[in-house]
Amino acid sequence: MSAIKMCNICNITKPIRGFDKDKTKKDKLQGTCKSCRKDYRLKLNLDKFKLTMQEYNDMLKEQNYLCSICFVDEGKSLCIDHDHITNKVRGLLCSRCNKGLGLLGDSILAVKSALKYLEK
Numbered sequence: 001m002s003a004i005k006m007c008n009i010c011n012i013t014k015p016i017r018g019f020d021k022d023k024t025k026k027d028k029l030q031g032t033c034k035s036c037r038k039d040y041r042l043k044l045n046l047d048k049f050k051l052t053m054q055e056y057n058d059m060l061k062e063q064n065y066l067c068s069i070c071f072v073d074e075g076k077s078l079c080i081d082h083d084h085i086t087n088k089v090r091g092l093l094c095s096r097c098n099k100g101l102g103l104l105g106d107s108i109l110a111v112k113s114a115l116k117y118l119e120k
Helices: 035-048 054-061 095-103 108-119
Strands: 004-006 013-015 020-023 031-033 080-084 087-094
Touching: 020 035, 031 035, 035 054, 035 080, 054 087, 080 095, 087 095
Parallel strands: none
Antiparallel strands: 004 013, 020 031, 080 087
16 A cells, blocks of 8 residues: 555645545545545535535634534634524534533433532
């Protein structure tokens, strides 16, 4: 396997560390670089929640480019958090906080219970 690969979208040759693994491919790497895949996933989510890139960027700026829960900047784009019943956007979260809420079923009761547990 070579140490570089060209992305199918941006047509830029990049080091292979810029590509995710894919066992089904001959070279065992995705055809699209991580950067293009991230941009594509963000665009899909913007479309899903009917947000423009400007609205997303305004939310980022309003949150000082930090997760709304842990206030950490992971240097990555933040997830669009939403109410799973109404689909209303609540804010932007890092992937850890977003997954945490999801694993707790977006339940206020579960979050309060977890807080009480942690405070023991």
